[in-house]
Amino acid sequence: xxxxxxxxxxxxxxSGMGQAGCERFAQEGARIAAVDRDEARLKEVVDGINTAGxxxxxxxxxxxxxxxxxxxxxxxxAWLGGIDVLWSHAGMPAPGDVExxxxxxxxxxxxxxxxxxxxxxxxxxxxxxxxxxxxxIFTASTSGLVGSAxxxxxxxxxxxxxxxxxxxxVRYATDGVRVNALCPxxxxxxxxxxxxxxxxARFSQEENEKRVVAGVPLGRAGQPREIADAALWLAxxxxxxxxxxxxxxxxxxxxx
Ligand SMILES: NC(=O)c1ccc[n+]([C@@H]2O[C@H](COP(=O)([O-])OP(=O)(O)OC[C@H]3O[C@@H](n4cnc5c(N)ncnc54)[C@H](O)[C@@H]3O)[C@@H](O)[C@H]2O)c1
Numbered sequence: 001x002x003x004x005x006x007x008x009x010x011x012x013x014x015s016g017m018g019q020a021g022c023e024r025f026a027q028e029g030a031r032i033a034a035v036d037r038d039e040a041r042l043k044e045v046v047d048g049i050n051t052a053g054x055x056x057x058x059x060x061x062x063x064x065x066x067x068x069x070x071x072x073x074x075x076x077x078a079w080l081g082g083i084d085v086l087w088s089h090a091g092m093p094a095p096g097d098v099e100x101x102x103x104x105x106x107x108x109x110x111x112x113x114x115x116x117x118x119x120x121x122x123x124x125x126x127x128x129x130x131x132x133x134x135x136x137i138f139t140a141s142t143s144g145l146v147g148s149a150x151x152x153x154x155x156x157x158x159x160x161x162x163x164x165x166x167x168x169x170v171r172y173a174t175d176g177v178r179v180n181a182l183c184p185x186x187x188x189x190x191x192x193x194x195x196x197x198x199x200x201a202r203f204s205q206e207e208n209e210k211r212v213v214a215g216v217p218l219g220r221a222g223q224p225r226e227i228a229d230a231a232l233w234l235a236x237x238x239x240x241x242x243x244x245x246x247x248x249x250x251x252x253x254x255x256x
Contacts (some may be wrong), residue, residue, distance in 0.1 A: 001029035002236045007080035009033045009073070011063060011120065012090035014041035016189030017139070020224035021087055021231050022046075026054030028232065030085070033076035037062040063090050064108055069116035073123040082131065085235040086124040088117045089139040091161075093195040094154035106153060113157040118164060125168070125177055132176040137234045138165045140181040142250045150196065150208075158183075162246045169244030178243040180234050185250030186212050187222040217252030 008025050012018040013034035022032050026049045034049075034056055036042040042058040049056040057079050061072035077083045094109035095101055121136055128134025143151070144158030165181035172179065186192055197208045213221060230249045233239050248254045 002232065002238065003085070004029035006030045006084040006235070007033075007077075007082050008085040008087070008235065009035065009076045009080070009083055009120070009124065010087045010089060011035045011116075012139075013058075014038045014045050016191060017184065017187060017224040017227045017231075018087070018089045019045050020228035021089065022056060023049060023052075023054075024225065024228040024232050025085075025087075025235065026052070026056060028236075030235075031080055032056040033059060033080050035059045035061055035063070035072055035076060035090075063116040063120075064111045066111065066115050066119050069119045070123060073120040077123060077127060083124050083127050084134055086121060086134075086136045087139070087231050087235065088120055088136065089231075090116065091139060091141075091158075093191065094151045094157055096151045096201065098152055101153070109153065109157060113154075114160050114164070117161060121164070121168065121179075125172060125175075128177045129172065129175040134177045135235050135239075136165075136168065136177065136179040137231050138162075138179070138181045140165070140183050140246060142183050142185045142248055142253050144181070145183055145246060145248060145254050150212075165246065166244045173243055178234075178239070180239075180243060181246040182227065182231055182234065183246050183248045183250065183254075184227045185216055185222060185248070185253040187224060187227055189224055192221060215253050216250070217255065220251065222249065222251060 008030040014036035039060045046056045046058040063069045092112045140161040141158040148155040162181045169179040
């Protein structure tokens, strides 16, 4: 088992890649503190893991509030009795059009993509430094590596998540804490179909869908499990010499 006995916190755990990560990590022997604002979906995910013989607990929180994010991180770490791995996966789409930018939407997107990630990582680092080990994974996006015409603000926020990962990696390397960013391309989750494919109002839904997948050399969206497997590698000791990277898992999107 690749995560035997590891204590793991996953945010945005009730759907998509976060759910796949919780299930995958649990199969590999981890105990999971699963954080999400969707109480009903979170219960289904946690019950599914526990029924399959795993060990998971749900923590309901709206992470757009930084104080709530800090409190739920403390609660999750207390339940686990420490923390070995944090997959800080929560994020959200940002406004698509800068010419009509709504500053409240901009601030909320910043709170969910960057602020809460920083707050929760800080809680994890305090514990990881004391024990001299730990792995933190931030979900950024290929949109943080290359410009997104659909949402330049989303590009800016995900680039800042990559910067956060690199900065923390360098700062806490000698404490035994590894920090990396995961950069998914389009992945078949509700966020892709409900948000990203609608975000450019100049085009129809059908045109937006074609535009999103057209950029992927493998010619399709990724599956949540494919991203969870990359997160599993970054979480495990198999990546013990890897810190400060921004890993594209994108079907080749950023290769051209
Ligand atoms: N799906 C993609 O194509 C794609 C590509 C690159 C990066 N991402 C990033 O992946 C993450 C989203 O993951 P997904 O695609 O698996 O999405 P998803 O739509 O399957 O799930 C998102 C989950 O996040 C939860 N959530 C949303 N806002 C929250 C908040 N304020 N507090 C607590 N929970 C909240 C939702 O309840 C939901 O369970 C985000 O960081 C996103 O930026 C997604």
